[in-house]
Amino acid sequence: MKAECHDSSYELPGKLESLVSVRALQLFFFATGLSISLAASLHGMLSNGQRYALNFVDIDGHKLSTADGHMTVLVLAKAEDAEKVRAVGDNVPDYCLGNPRYKMITIIHFAPRHTAIGRKIATAFLRHRVKEGAKRLQARYDARHIARDARSDIFTVTDFDGTALAQLGGQSEAANFHVFVFNESGELLQQWSSVPSTADLAAVLK
Numbered sequence: 001m002k003a004e005c006h007d008s009s010y011e012l013p014g015k016l017e018s019l020v021s022v023r024a025l026q027l028f029f030f031a032t033g034l035s036i037s038l039a040a041s042l043h044g045m046l047s048n049g050q051r052y053a054l055n056f057v058d059i060d061g062h063k064l065s066t067a068d069g070h071m072t073v074l075v076l077a078k079a080e081d082a083e084k085v086r087a088v089g090d091n092v093p094d095y096c097l098g099n100p101r102y103k104m105i106t107i108i109h110f111a112p113r114h115t116a117i118g119r120k121i122a123t124a125f126l127r128h129r130v131k132e133g134a135k136r137l138q139a140r141y142d143a144r145h146i147a148r149d150a151r152s153d154i155f156t157v158t159d160f161d162g163t164a165l166a167q168l169g170g171q172s173e174a175a176n177f178h179v180f181v182f183n184e185s186g187e188l189l190q191q192w193s194s195v196p197s198t199a200d201l202a203a204v205l206k
Contacts (some may be wrong), residue, residue, distance in 0.1 A: 045169040067186025073104040076178040091198045098146035109159040
């Protein structure tokens with residue numbers, strides 16, 4: 001009687017196929033969970049159609065609100081998002097410039113690890129950026145014969161302790177770039193996680 005030899009090589013492809021399938025499934029769920037996590041951090045911080053009376057104080061001591069009778073473009077950013085913030089400002093429709101009905105607020109969120117000295121340095125650097133931004137905005141005003149000091153229309157808020165970010169429903173580790181538009185009563189009309197185009201803004205800032 002001959003002993004039967006069991007050839008495991010026939011089982012190997014099946015095992016590999018099963019392993020690959022399990023691994024692919026794991027990767028799928030990981031990717032799905034990651035995309036959902038990112039979506040949660042970038043979108044839905046606040047809900048469109050809801051009213052929010054959010055209050056801030058800018059670096060010049062101005063008390064600001066999203067429900068104070070202005071159409072408000074609010075930008076949440078980090079210091080490294082300067083180019084994005086500038087792009088949003090550049091894309092604001094011309095009819096909003098110098099128009100008291102509209103205002104733009106920029107909130108710069110910093111990591112909470114800054115010391116008192118570090119905060120002063122960061123704020124001084126930010127003031128320099130605001131000054132440069134005012135020059136760019138003034139050039140747009142002058143080109144359109146708007147007799148107004150552009151610097152007075154720039155509102156910048158520093159957020160070192162996460163207070164401003166918390167009002168927007170975010171957490172320090174998820175302070176992603178975000179743009180919101182609120183109407184005069186604080187209703188959130190639209191929001192983007194990237195720089196909206198002039199057409200995008202014009203469609204909301206009517």
